[in-house]
Amino acid sequence: MSVRWVGAQRDVLGGDVGGKVSLRELADLPHLYALGPRAGASGEITVFDGQPCIARVVDGCVRMEAGLGHEACFLVYDQVHAWHEAVQLRAIDDESALMAAVKRVTRETGLDDEAPLIFLLRAYAASVTFHVLDKRDGLPHTPALHERAKVRFQLERCVVEVLGFSSSRHRGVFTPGDSDLHMHFRTVDGRASGHVERIMLGPGTVIAVPRRETR
Numbered sequence: 001m002s003v004r005w006v007g008a009q010r011d012v013l014g015g016d017v018g019g020k021v022s023l024r025e026l027a028d029l030p031h032l033y034a035l036g037p038r039a040g041a042s043g044e045i046t047v048f049d050g051q052p053c054i055a056r057v058v059d060g061c062v063r064m065e066a067g068l069g070h071e072a073c074f075l076v077y078d079q080v081h082a083w084h085e086a087v088q089l090r091a092i093d094d095e096s097a098l099m100a101a102v103k104r105v106t107r108e109t110g111l112d113d114e115a116p117l118i119f120l121l122r123a124y125a126a127s128v129t130f131h132v133l134d135k136r137d138g139l140p141h142t143p144a145l146h147e148r149a150k151v152r153f154q155l156e157r158c159v160v161e162v163l164g165f166s167s168s169r170h171r172g173v174f175t176p177g178d179s180d181l182h183m184h185f186r187t188v189d190g191r192a193s194g195h196v197e198r199i200m201l202g203p204g205t206v207i208a209v210p211r212r213e214t215r
Helices: 009-013 095-109 143-149
Strands: 004-006 032-037 044-048 051-058 061-065 075-079 083-088 117-133 150-166 181-187 193-201 205-210
Touching: 009 143, 032 117, 032 150, 032 181, 044 150, 044 181, 044 193, 051 117, 051 193, 061 193, 083 095, 095 117, 095 150, 095 181, 095 205, 117 181, 143 150, 150 193
Parallel strands: none
Antiparallel strands: 004 075, 032 044, 032 075, 044 051, 051 061, 083 205, 117 150, 117 193, 117 205, 150 181, 181 193
């Protein structure tokens, strides 16, 4: 398959925080991986292999939910039936190091490393800074209010799964306007999830990209 999306980040920042697609609409797609902000800028949606992982802020803490009863302001998604995995021996401590490692694994598979790409990481995170949107002001949405709606958290020394989408040509669509990466994560114990702002990964990170189909 290939990376697809509904809605766009620039539209959210332009004031449209309504639901553009429901998880129920995509429920029949096998091996679905997806991420995006929850409708109303009121949470973060992540789907790992068909399993929804919804993060919301309740009483100042992250509350996790499952189920299909959620809509996204915009959603980027793909279907991956088989993965090619490689182990990164060195620590990854910034975005450029992460992109270099992902591109290296992508080239190993024969995939186009300039095309929009989905990838997975399984890793020990020395630290992860993330946010969960929690818009409550009832005002027409703006870039400034979007920033204010981000409730930030930090975790240290945890095992995580990261779902990412990268593209050098879709800033403001399914990646932020200042980055080629859009990543969400979940802890393997299920206690937290959200939009990754910064992550530091230890040696031994498993990087997975779609396995190239052979005919």
